[in-house]
Amino acid sequence: MEIIINERTDDHMSHDAINASVTMWDVLQGGVLVGVYHRESDALAYKQLLESGELETLTHAKAALL
Numbered sequence: 001m002e003i004i005i006n007e008r009t010d011d012h013m014s015h016d017a018i019n020a021s022v023t024m025w026d027v028l029q030g031g032v033l034v035g036v037y038h039r040e041s042d043a044l045a046y047k048q049l050l051e052s053g054e055l056e057t058l059t060h061a062k063a064a065l066l
Helices: 015-019 040-051 054-065
Strands: 001-005 025-029 030-037
Touching: 001 040, 025 054, 030 040, 040 054
Parallel strands: none
Antiparallel strands: 001 025, 025 030
């Protein structure tokens, strides 16, 4: 599944965030928003985690404990 990182545009941010010059990065997986980060490096790290499959492994391990 394709994972894309986009810088959030002003038309998708609050006026307060725009006035504060906040930069946000959206992480989309298969066209669905799965994460929002203030730093591009964090968004890239999350993308790598999704692509590696480690997140799914962690989720299944946690579910097995419950």
